[in-house]
Amino acid sequence: IYIHDEYQKTADWLMSQTKHRPQVAIICGSGLGMLADTLKCQDSFAYSDIPGFPQSTVQGHAGRLVFGELKGKTCVCMQGRFHMYEGHSLCKVVRVFKLLGVDTLIVTNAAGSLADGLQPGDIMVIKDHVNFPGMGGLNPLTGPNDDKFGPRFPAMSGCYDKGLRCVAMEVAKQLGVANIMQEGVYAMVGGPNFESIAEARLLHRLGVDAVGMSTAPEVVVATHCGLRVFGLSLITNKVVKSYEDSESVNHDGVLEVGRLRSHTVQQLVTELISRMEINNNTTTDNVA
Numbered sequence: 001i002y003i004h005d006e007y008q009k010t011a012d013w014l015m016s017q018t019k020h021r022p023q024v025a026i027i028c029g030s031g032l033g034m035l036a037d038t039l040k041c042q043d044s045f046a047y048s049d050i051p052g053f054p055q056s057t058v059q060g061h062a063g064r065l066v067f068g069e070l071k072g073k074t075c076v077c078m079q080g081r082f083h084m085y086e087g088h089s090l091c092k093v094v095r096v097f098k099l100l101g102v103d104t105l106i107v108t109n110a111a112g113s114l115a116d117g118l119q120p121g122d123i124m125v126i127k128d129h130v131n132f133p134g135m136g137g138l139n140p141l142t143g144p145n146d147d148k149f150g151p152r153f154p155a156m157s158g159c160y161d162k163g164l165r166c167v168a169m170e171v172a173k174q175l176g177v178a179n180i181m182q183e184g185v186y187a188m189v190g191g192p193n194f195e196s197i198a199e200a201r202l203l204h205r206l207g208v209d210a211v212g213m214s215t216a217p218e219v220v221v222a223t224h225c226g227l228r229v230f231g232l233s234l235i236t237n238k239v240v241k242s243y244e245d246s247e248s249v250n251h252d253g254v255l256e257v258g259r260l261r262s263h264t265v266q267q268l269v270t271e272l273i274s275r276m277e278i279n280n281n282t283t284t285d286n287v288a
């Protein structure tokens with residue numbers, strides 16, 4: 001368990017190393033880290049150099065925190081995320097963003113589709129999530145509640161901001177990619193194994209549109225401390241639901257689709273940030 005002072009130490013160290021004071025934080029999914037390369041006036045830090053920061057161990061996740069400007073907004077971008085299956089608690093990074101003065105969190109991920117209407121290469125704007133590990137007790141908010149960040153029992157209804165979802169759909173039209181974009185429900189499973197066929201069928205019957213191994217914990221922690229959230233999934237594969245199907249998913253295939261679509265994802269996120277209204281009150285309301 002990290003206490004408030006530990007988060008503060010990491011935030012203070014970062015603020016002593018960079019003049020950027022980010023309003024938007026972006027967490028990049030598997031194969032989608034190149035978004036960070038487009039930030040202007042960059043200051044970047046290897047996770048291994050940041051006091052108190054965890055290390056990311058997954059291929060396709062570079063392990064750098066990049067600060068910079070995008071369309072007139074100051075951003076901090078995680079080029080490489082931490083996953084629960086790597087043994088991380090996932091509270092730390094989001095709370096450090098809060099202490100840096102961030103107002104909005106954007107999360108991207110790679111996910112497998114269960115919905116028949118979602119094909120590899122499609123982009124799903126996350127409308128809501130099912131946090132399977134969280135529902136089972138593996139929740140980043142487990143442990144004593146730190147009231148400085150948020151309440152013991154935070155609501156999760158409406159945690160994916162409706163206004164930002166609407167803007168994202170408009171941006172997709174403007175970029176001519178509305179045909180590959182739709183809203184849906186993301187389910188987080190613990191991983192690191194991909195789903196068995198029976199698990200895939202179960203998720204499908206439950207009405208889940210896409211499945212992955214991240215995002216929900218970050219969104220829970222962000223919502224707890226009052227950040228506005230936008231999330232999108234790049235569909236990298238169809239989840240195998242039939243015993244007749246001889247295909248199987250693998251991480252290299254996931255990264256490959258990430259590479260093919262990273263430019264589009266980057267354009268969408270950039271344009272969304274450009275249109276975003278920021279609450280410039282950087283006094284972190286519920287953080288003393």
Ligand SMILES: O=P(O)(O)O[C@@H]1C[C@H](O)[C@@H](CO)O1
Pocket residue numbers: 028029030031058081083108109110111191212213214215250251254
């Ligand atoms: O970090 P994300 O959620 O994009 O990564 C997905 C889920 C697994 O970590 C990995 C499987 O290929 O990609």
